Amino acid sequence: MTEALDRAHQAKRAWARTPATERAAMLHAAAAEVRDRADELAARNEQETGRPAADAREGVLAGAGTLVQYAELGPVHRGRSLLGGWSATDLMVPEPRGVVVALTPWNDPVAVACGLLGAALATGNVVIHKPSERSPGTGALLDEILRNHLPEDVLITVPGDGKVGAELVAQPGIDVVAHVGSTATGRGIARSVQPGVKVLLENGGNDPLLIDQDVDPEWAASQAVTGAFANCGQVCVSVERIYVHQDIANPFLDALTAQAKQQTLPPLVDRRQRDHVHSHVTDAVSRGAELLTGGEIPGGPGSYYPATVLSGCTPEMRVMTEETFGPVAPVMVVASFEEGLEQAMSGEYGLAATVLTSSMEHAQQAWRELPAGTVKINAVFGGAPGGAAQPRGTSGTGFGYGPELLDEMTVTKAVHIGLAHPRTPVSTTPKP
Structure with a gap:
């Protein structure tokens, strides 16, 4: 040294x-x-x-x-x-x-x-x-x-x-x-x-995805799939928690589940990481979340873990408060954009956040108020070259x-x- x-x-x-x-x-x-x-x-x-x-x-x-x-x-x-x-x-x-x-x-x-x-x-x-x-x-x-x-x-x-x-x-x-x-x-x-x-x-990050009532649920699901499952969710700015407006929650969850079932994912980096991811999923299910797809460790060699969708998530679940860093899409239904924004603003992390909305008013409010280094409107990934941000919180x-x-x-x-x-x-x- x-x-x-x-x-x-x-x-x-x-x-x-x-x-x-x-x-x-x-x-x-x-x-x-x-x-x-x-x-x-x-x-x-x-x-x-x-x-x-x-x-x-x-x-x-x-x-x-x-x-x-x-x-x-x-x-x-x-x-x-x-x-x-x-x-x-x-x-x-x-x-x-x-x-x-x-x-x-x-x-x-x-x-x-x-x-x-x-x-x-x-x-x-x-x-x-x-x-x-x-x-x-x-x-x-x-x-x-x-x-x-x-x-x-x-x-x-x-x-x-x-x-x-x-x-x-x-x-x-x-x-x-x-x-x-x-x-x-x-x-x-x-x-x-x-x-x-x-x-x-x-x-670390616990990046939220907030979905407004005025967007197409199929498109919103495709954004969620990209954000949660790219590189098996092992991206610094992966989507880690999802808040969807109750008016489109059912079609969104149907589309998200269907698209997740079509994912063929490579293995996670190792079994230690897979155990960490699975512990978040089992904690959520034990606290009342519904497993819509995935959530089971496959047999055989390697460190594979399936694309997993959880509904009925609540704020106290580890999958909503900690960094999972795996292919898990936990969803919480909210009654209004304001409630979803409040939930998205919660927690100790402040790396990035995404908002899907057709409302310029909501977009403006979101990027102004979200305590994150990067805020993306209507795209889970992307941005001009050379962009730089300062992370917030932990x-x-x-x-x-x-x-x-x-x-x-x-x-x-x-x-x-x-x-x-x-x-x-x-x-x-x-x-x-």
Whole structure:
């Protein structure tokens, strides 16, 4: 651990002094190799986490695009000049923070890592990267590709489990810790880091989907299926709880159940995750929820779990209050949009939320009031490139994406340059 930090500190000065355009050129070259080896990375991802290679390949290509984005943004990440005195120059200059520790997740190991690593490297930081122990090979392969285009020790990989990560973030000499993963791990990081360390966290979510009475129930069901079952519900911004207006509840539940039964899902990342998901489902059923489809652990090898729909859910159920992170769509029927919005606003998490409505008034009210970093109207996924948000509550802190991540990876120095008063020459001519 200390050896990796020593190497990083030895490399950081030269990397910080490397012109931004040269750093950008290296990231462009790295992005090109990531694209060229997308199939290899996707196959490794599928082998380790069960994510289908075609789906994983999309994540790899998204990661390559993010590297290009930061390669382009890095050289134009400018400070400010200030209007001071006529004979002085005043500047606010961004500088690299130094050593960044990046702890990245298994559910989208290339795309997430490329974002954190790309922003850190583009702004002149050196990086110590610990990929998730559930996808160590994917992380190691990605880092190998990036290192092919970087000076020695600008990017260092530290393999290991959560204990290794906990030990790493507690070391002195770290300037930034960036973590994408569970809320429990994020809380531990916040307690462990040395004073003065910048901490960026994107942690768990319990993202609501609110369905108004004036939308087509079949379309709403298709949105719910996409949000709840994509990548087996193992997406940071998956739909985790659903509130549907009573006027369309029955046709919505019929459509949701029918579409869920048609889903053929890959396995979850491992059996430990499957046990966690199933515990949420059994808790809900024990508290009165009705199982409309799924909810049973299939026999045989692997960690498969079926697309599951629960109706009659209530606020105290774990599936409505905690992050399930699996293919479960729990539904609560509400009497009005206002009741649904109130329920959607509840809880400790604040990562993202989705609202389906034809009412501009309701859409405006929802995005204004929902305490979430990202609010999506009439689409469970999507958004313009470069979007960045700050999670709320226990879902994290700081910008994790977009141009604003460059600000997080730098520290601003104010510079005042005045004119010197020249020394008055001393006469050497003898007095008469």
